[in-house]
Amino acid sequence: MTDFWLSYPFMQRAVLAGLLLSVVAGYYGSFVVQRRMSFLGAGLAHAAFGGIALGLLLGAEPLWVALPFTAVVATLIHVLRSTRQISSDTAIGILFSVSVALGLLFLSMREGSPVDAFSYLFGSILGLGWLDVWLSVGLLAVALATLPRLWGRWAYASFDEEAARAQGVATGRDSFLLTLCVALTLVVSIKMVGILLVSAWLVIPAAAARLVAGSFGAMTAGAVLISTASTLAGLYISWLADLPSGAAVVLLQALMFLFAWIIHRTIC
Amino acid sequence: MLHVDHMSVTLGRRCVLRDVSLHAGPGDFAAVMGPNGGGKSTLIRAILGLIPISSGTVRVTPGVSRIGYIPQTKTLDRTFPATPVDLVASGLQGRWPWLLSRQDRKPVLEALSIVGANHLAGSRLADLSGGELQRVYLARALVSDPPLVILDEPEAGVDQTGTTDLYDVLDSCRKSRNMAIVMVTHDWDVAYHHATKILLINGHTIASGVPSEALTDQAVREAFGHVGHSHDVIGRGHAHD
Numbered sequence: 388m389t390d391f392w393l394s395y396p397f398m399q400r401a402v403l404a405g406l407l408l409s410v411v412a413g414y415y416g417s418f419v420v421q422r423r424m425s426f427l428g429a430g431l432a433h434a435a436f437g438g439i440a441l442g443l444l445l446g447a448e449p450l451w452v453a454l455p456f457t458a459v460v461a462t463l464i465h466v467l468r469s470t471r472q473i474s475s476d477t478a479i480g481i482l483f484s485v486s487v488a489l490g491l492l493f494l495s496m497r498e499g500s501p502v503d504a505f506s507y508l509f510g511s512i513l514g515l516g517w518l519d520v521w522l523s524v525g526l527l528a529v530a531l532a533t534l535p536r537l538w539g540r541w542a543y544a545s546f547d548e549e550a551a552r553a554q555g556v557a558t559g560r561d562s563f564l565l566t567l568c569v570a571l572t573l574v575v576s577i578k579m580v581g582i583l584l585v586s587a588w589l590v591i592p593a594a595a596a597r598l599v600a601g602s603f604g605a606m607t608a609g610a611v612l613i614s615t616a617s618t619l620a621g622l623y624i625s626w627l628a629d630l631p632s633g634a635a636v637v638l639l640q641a642l643m644f645l646f647a648w649i650i651h652r653t654i655c
Numbered sequence: 656m657l658h659v660d661h662m663s664v665t666l667g668r669r670c671v672l673r674d675v676s677l678h679a680g681p682g683d684f685a686a687v688m689g690p691n692g693g694g695k696s697t698l699i700r701a702i703l704g705l706i707p708i709s710s711g712t713v714r715v716t717p718g719v720s721r722i723g724y725i726p727q728t729k730t731l732d733r734t735f736p737a738t739p740v741d742l743v744a745s746g747l748q749g750r751w752p753w754l755l756s757r758q759d760r761k762p763v764l765e766a767l768s769i770v771g772a773n774h775l776a777g778s779r780l781a782d783l784s785g786g787e788l789q790r791v792y793l794a795r796a797l798v799s800d801p802p803l804v805i806l807d808e809p810e811a812g813v814d815q816t817g818t819t820d821l822y823d824v825l826d827s828c829r830k831s832r833n834m835a836i837v838m839v840t841h842d843w844d845v846a847y848h849h850a851t852k853i854l855l856i857n858g859h860t861i862a863s864g865v866p867s868e869a870l871t872d873q874a875v876r877e878a879f880g881h882v883g884h885s886h887d888v889i890g891r892g893h894a895h896d
């Protein structure tokens with residue numbers, strides 16, 4: 388285990404970024420699951436593909452383009468569903484497809500092999516640089532900053548939005564902030580887990596924690612714990628067995644979910 | 656305390672409520688009745704400021720900053736991982752609690768005790784019956800000691816015994832705290848025997864006043880298109896009178 392941590396700089400970066408991002412993903416994942424926003428996670432992850440492809444087309448660092456691109460898509464989804472003329476699912480479905488279509492268009496306009504773009508689909512620990520680590524630090528700092536004030540408001544509105552609004556909680560603004568935080572977390576996590584699996588990586592730990600938690604606070608803490616444990620163990624297995632990191636992590640999470648479900652069926 | 660004057664609400668292009676007035680003072684129990692789609696919940700949501708009004712006024716007496724609110728529980732996710740203590744504390748703090756100190760728990764447990772639900776404090780919401788859950792919601796509405804409590808169809812999903820218990824607790828709190836209650840209900844018995852005033856609406860005001868004056872066969876027929884079960888209750892009520 389010590390060899391695993393110390394021997395390779397790319398592994399140090401992967402473990403650091405994995406640790407930081409899994410804490411953040413577990414934290415936001417609780418709200419995504421409780422608000423039934425899983426499709427939003429999948430939609431934003433695919434929207435990021437458009438940004439990554441644009442970054443590759445422009446010859447820029449894909450992450451720097453994907454972050455604002457996905458933030459704009461998240462904002463559009465929020466605006467469209469706020470009008471109440473279009474359902475949330477429809478808004479996500481439209482923008483998700485448009486972003487993927489744009490991504491394919493950008494890739495077709497680009498000279499050279501599309502292989503580097505496709506590496507974002509599946510994730511790779513080899514691709515994680517210090518930029519990803521520092522962005523992960525930033526995301527964790529934002530998540531910690533939301534804990535004292537926003538966690539309680541987000542949780543209240545997740546359970547009973549009308550009562551929260553009646554007590555003066557600005558649920559619309561809070562919901563937008565949550566969507567934006569989820570979007571940025573997904574984009575930064577894509578290099579490690581891959582576009583195809585990042586939404587599941589966000590959702591499964593919280594879904595597992597929900598099965599055994601007695602309170603929403605315990606669910607959040609449990610989601611962070613499961614997310615962190617599965618990510619670190621998954622990265623280690625991925626390194627040992629030369630497997631795609633995203634697949635190893637998500638399959639471990641699925642096992643943990645199964646374990647939580649058995650506990651739920653046995654005890655609860 | 657609560658003054659709704661000539662209020663109209665338009666949602667999209669549809670005028671859902673037109674020229675509705677309602678007044679509730681200390682000790683009043685105002686029952687809002689009417690057919691489905693008649694604008695009852697819209698009225699409640701407009702009073703709470705959840706939707707904008709297109710004309711008229713909604714005023715709450717200055718100094719009354721706290722309004723207890725019990726929404727329709729059938730729309731809420733009962734599998735949310737929480738205990739009654741968490742739920743009641745949310746009404747006190749205006750946010751969901753992560754951890755509660757002993758000091759924070761004290762008023763919460765007192766509110767649960769008032770509604771006879773202190774034995775449920777550590778239960779999971781998913782394990783509560785409809786009646787027990789309504790008691791917990793009532794505790795949440797009462798925990799900040801509000802002078803005005805608003806309920807939206809509290810009898811939905813609750814059996815007859817649970818409903819009777821709930822109204823007994825509500826009546827007792829109204830009298831002991833001199834608070835005003837505004838409640839949307841489909842329960843004719845409750846409207847006739849517990850309410851001090853009735854507002855019968857179907858997009859606009861059909862009748863308002865004390866139950867014996869507002870709940871006439873003619874007004875009920877105009878609101879619902881038929882008299883139905885209300886006739887038995889009203890008839891019985893007049894016989895008692």
